Amino acid sequence: MGKEYFSQSGRLARLILRRDRLRIPIWILGFLVMSLLTAVAFDDLYPSQTERQQIASTMENPAITALIGPGYGLDNYTEGAMMAHQMLAMTLLVIGIMSILLVVRHTRADEEDGRIEMIRALPSGRLSNMSATLIVMTGTFIVLALAMGYGLYALGIESMGLNGSMLYGAALGVTGIFFAATTALFAQLSQSSKGATGLSFLLLGVAYLVRAVGDVVNSTISWFSPFGWVLESQVFVNNYWWPVIMTLVLSILIAVVALYLNAIRDLGAGFLPTRNGRRHATPLSQSHIGLTLRLQKTSLISWAAVLFIFGATYGSVLGDTETYFAEIEMMKEFMATKEGVPMTLQFVTMIASIMAILSTIPIVMAAFKLKKEEKKNRTEQILSTAISRKRFLGNYMIVALIASMIMVGSSAIGLSVAGASAIKEGVTFTELFQAIMVYLPAAWVMLGVATLFLGLGRLNGLAWLYLGFAFVIIYFGGILKFPDWVKKLSPYEHIASVPLEDFDWLGTMVLTMIALGLMFIGLTLYRRRDIKG
């Protein structure tokens, strides 16, 4: 009985470890370095209780809560409380991304490519590959949890004791396990790795938004999100273990369902319906640029919808922020930077910059689609027809530029529609809309960087790293007090925060020129390099 299902899971787990011998350690190391450095930085930058308390008071408002999660222990803002407040939710989100990417890679993607078929033809059980994947993921997250726990504790920061540090690690680990389980489930439902990834990211995004809304509007809502559960452990403040344990139990249940579904389905099959496509190409997909657009249509539309919802969610939170500040009159004095500007605008500009970075993800993805096509040997087929390299890459650029308008645009519309109706006075629809749209040139610079790497034909990961860096600068820039020159390395820092500041024509022009220059260099390099299959 067990043999038919789980035979040789151990050996398959070793295969997965062998395949990911670099990938997994890099992820773990990345989390450790980021978290430990941040903890040290907090300790350095805010050594006294008074300084921390001051930060706490600026953080105590609905917009920030929606963005980074609920703050616990704000009235006694220790380094630990600060760490859990500022870092935990965002790290959980990234852990979710890691989990989704790894699980899809070892389940549906392998199945789609026929590798599981060969494994199943060997004396291995029906569920061996899935259980091997879950074993490796669980192992990875346990290692991460323990390393993080001991690591934080070893820093010797007073408010970060052993119990709290271990709980912090456990919160990360259990979130990873949770998303491993849900991704495993989606890998059963959807017949393609693309579908499984899409559904998993949708869940991740929705879970984060539900928490955001819940934390601001009504904490009951947060209970519908795994982020809500895990953050409820109130690490370094009250150190509740039960939310972590509950999440673990739920994850196990989901994993069991996934295993069950895997056992009753045919290899290669899914549970969600698939439908047949068109017999003929529409006029759109009869040209190369049309085809490029057509191939990304679903992905672009989904991203646009998601960004709109993100924008709208944060826009609607602005109303609560306004109310909040109206109640605490004294805060205005402390935070205002410009005479007569409503406090809420502070947060509009902050949210705008974050939305701009999120909107850049699908733009870079649209460009990097070229690399994917190349890997699957489809590029050479197209280049063998009457199309020049310049046109070929150029078409991708055009699609990515169209994507940039759509993505930044839909975040902007989302934010301004919801924001303008939620905020009673002082901010207009147009102002909110412009607040995000001004970031377009920065997104183009990112696209230029992506093109540069397309021209090089390798090291694409660096473009993502650069985008990640830009995010860190915006997200943690204030609290971690990065030196100015470091901040200026991010294109998003060169954009004037409209409507707080005046629109910066010169900066916008310069960024656009840089973007064009990068694209041009990328194009030139691309024309010279080999196409790799």
Place this chain on the structure above:
Amino acid sequence: MVMLEAKGLTKKFGKVKALNGVDMQVNEGEVYGFIGPNGAGKSTTIRILLGIIKASSGEAKIFGKDVWKDAVDIHKRIAYVPGDVNLWSNLTGGEVIDFFTKMRGAKIDRSRNEELIERFQLDPTKKCGAYSKGNRQKVALVTAFAADADLYILDEPTSGLDPLMERVFQECVLEAKDQGKSVLLSSHILSEVEKLCDKVGIIRQGEIIESGSLRELRHLTRTNLYVETREPLSFEGLSGIHDVQEEGRSYKFQVDTEQLDQVMTHVSQQGIVKIESAPPTLEDLFMRHYEGETVGGEK
């Protein structure tokens, strides 16, 4: 001894019926050729036999064990090569070969591996991501033939190989056969099947339309004849003649093998100047079935 037996295999994918009552039997030491056009249901049948998809109805046994319930035990004694081999891009071919051997619970036989690697001219130190389709296929073939299996299941295994490698493959199959191993070889390359197989099953649209030993099947086929005669030839009143092409006094036609005797008697009366006969090929058989009812319809 019966190694593989399938009875009435049916498989539905939603509303589509991919298989409709497939029967098959492979005995010890036999090479069974499984031929059919694209989409006929070869891979679907093989996946059922491997226990990785479940038949909607019917039953299949390998080594006397149920292919679905006892898959793990069965797989210890079989080796499988798919037509489209994808491997793990950051492992080397050598690593993959060893991994497969270990999964089978067998000891790694370095000298046997080296011999096969040599014969297939594979570089096992390369990462799988850098292999071409043919080279990935070679990795799968080396792992299969390195395994001391009792039954080899090969699903269009030569689709990416060059003719030289195809020959190496054929040698390997014949060696396995000499050792008393059984082989199920799905293919649409007829010459390969003719060279290797003792028995053939032809599948079309999910149904086995012919099966039997090669000799039995040839019996069903036609002989190609080319004759030149002194007197004009007329085929009036003769049955079993097809596809006549005439040019002056030379004639090209096909004869149903059962009618050969009668036709030859008739032709020889007209004074034979030249005669050539070509043995019936599987190709003819294949075409007769696949070009649909038009050719058969003249009867």
